[in-house]
Amino acid sequence: MAFVNLKKKEVQVKVVYYGPGRGGKTTNLEFLFNRFKGRIKTEMVAIKTHGDRTLFFDFLPFDIGKIKGYDIRVQLYTVPGQVKYNATRRLVLRGADGIVFVADSMKVRREKNLISLKNLQENLATYNKNIFKIPMVMQYNKRDLSEHGIPLLSPEILKNDLNTQLKVPSFEASALVGTNVVPTMKKIITMTLASLQRELK
Amino acid sequence: MSNQEDDTVTIEVEEQLENVFGESEEPGDLSEESTEFSDSPLRDLKAIALSIDWEIDDEIMTRLNDEVETLKEKYRGDNVIVLFLRLLGSVGKYIKANKASSHPDAIKLLNTVFINLEKVAMSKGMSETDREKRLLGEVKRFKTLKEDIAISKTVGAKEKETGVPEEAEPMIIEEPQQAGAAMQEELKPSEVEEEEIGRVPGEITSEISDIAQMQPHEAFAYALDEIRQVIKAEFKALRAEIKLWREGQ
Numbered sequence A: 001m002a003f004v005n006l007k008k009k010e011v012q013v014k015v016v017y018y019g020p021g022r023g024g025k026t027t028n029l030e031f032l033f034n035r036f037k038g039r040i041k042t043e044m045v046a047i048k049t050h051g052d053r054t055l056f057f058d059f060l061p062f063d064i065g066k067i068k069g070y071d072i073r074v075q076l077y078t079v080p081g082q083v084k085y086n087a088t089r090r091l092v093l094r095g096a097d098g099i100v101f102v103a104d105s106m107k108v109r110r111e112k113n114l115i116s117l118k119n120l121q122e123n124l125a126t127y128n129k130n131i132f133k134i135p136m137v138m139q140y141n142k143r144d145l146s147e148h149g150i151p152l153l154s155p156e157i158l159k160n161d162l163n164t165q166l167k168v169p170s171f172e173a174s175a176l177v178g179t180n181v182v183p184t185m186k187k188i189i190t191m192t193l194a195s196l197q198r199e200l201k
Numbered sequence B: 001m002s003n004q005e006d007d008t009v010t011i012e013v014e015e016q017l018e019n020v021f022g023e024s025e026e027p028g029d030l031s032e033e034s035t036e037f038s039d040s041p042l043r044d045l046k047a048i049a050l051s052i053d054w055e056i057d058d059e060i061m062t063r064l065n066d067e068v069e070t071l072k073e074k075y076r077g078d079n080v081i082v083l084f085l086r087l088l089g090s091v092g093k094y095i096k097a098n099k100a101s102s103h104p105d106a107i108k109l110l111n112t113v114f115i116n117l118e119k120v121a122m123s124k125g126m127s128e129t130d131r132e133k134r135l136l137g138e139v140k141r142f143k144t145l146k147e148d149i150a151i152s153k154t155v156g157a158k159e160k161e162t163g164v165p166e167e168a169e170p171m172i173i174e175e176p177q178q179a180g181a182a183m184q185e186e187l188k189p190s191e192v193e194e195e196e197i198g199r200v201p202g203e204i205t206s207e208i209s210d211i212a213q214m215q216p217h218e219a220f221a222y223a224l225d226e227i228r229q230v231i232k233a234e235f236k237a238l239r240a241e242i243k244l245w246r247e248g249q
Helices: A025-040 A083-093 A107-126 A143-148 A155-163 A181-200 B003-021 B032-038 B043-051 B058-074 B079-101 B104-122 B128-162 B176-186 B189-195 B203-212 B216-248
Strands: A003-005 A010-018 A045-048 A054-067 A070-078 A098-104 A136-141 A170-172
Touching: A010 A025, A010 A083, A010 A181, A025 A054, A025 A070, A025 A098, A025 A136, A025 A181, A025 B003, A054 B003, A070 A181, A083 A107, A098 A107, A098 A155, A098 A181, A107 A155, A136 A155, A136 A181, A143 B043, A155 A170, A170 A181, A181 B003, B043 B058, B043 B104, B058 B079, B079 B104, B079 B128, B104 B128, B128 B216
Parallel strands: A010 A070, A010 A098, A098 A136, A136 A170
Antiparallel strands: A003 A010, A045 A054, A054 A070
């Protein structure tokens, strides 16, 4: 649940970028930070291994101004995608108000996407959260790799695999060059805040 | 909450987000950094490097090799980048030859070499010292990997001979800054090229085959010597770092 300070009229929401390792979660945040660091005036925190993999999480906080008289602060997190870091993933997921599931479009990662989505469902369940109820956006990342002859899953296959039941908004994206990174982020923030408004009523 | 109220919030949020993140949806409207990267000669290499994670096949490794060769031509005249590319090519050849049985750190090394290459190539203001420091750090990792491979092969040969399993391969913990500082004192980039990278292609596999031909006791002695040298190098790096730290006080 988001942190709401009624006295100070502040709301803090937490959005977690989830998905398989090497899928582009950190790249999403890096793009946002590099593109807008002049406007958001905050720092991105990243804790990485020597191999540049996310060890604990990446963290990008920013303010978006006032909504209904409340100052809104958004915190974007990524989780480490590697299977072995599930305890960390679960910890980062705690208190999440919205999820962006960053799926890897590469054919060879098809199974990893499914495992990761299942893992998300299980980890949310440990906090009594339902994957079908939490605000969520699906991002099919790495679409640009087709230009380099790398076999990709079609959007239809990705949808069938991951979004047939969830039916959440989805974007085909390339975090590396920035395609649909911002719309993904805008969508999840809008959905999360609308959901929060409903909860608070 | 009614749908109307819901819509109001949504509109307000969208307006606020547009204020902060406006004019950014178009793929062509990217940041200076991203535009620079999308035009970068390293873009294809990055796509290849990203795809070599869980799946390694001949096709992708051949593409890596081809791309490295193309980039060597493109960056001819920039010694540091060419050396990075040679490191990348050498590690790529080793992975191609060994595929799934490659040492696990080989993939990590491939990634870190690429990441540092990218930083060196994309950061226009980076000083020559920083560029060399990054290169030396990777050379150090490369050396460590070579030693690890030699040790694990030796242990494997001994196990085969005696039928007694050895303990798991020892982890060598490396402080990159220490290693970088020590290497910087010991070697200049030109020396690195001659002494380290210049003799790299095919070297790892040839050393492995040499060890495989040793008698078990020779291989064991060789492994002990390798471990001794690694420890010695680590202490040397530590001493150099302490020296630098004292000088800075």
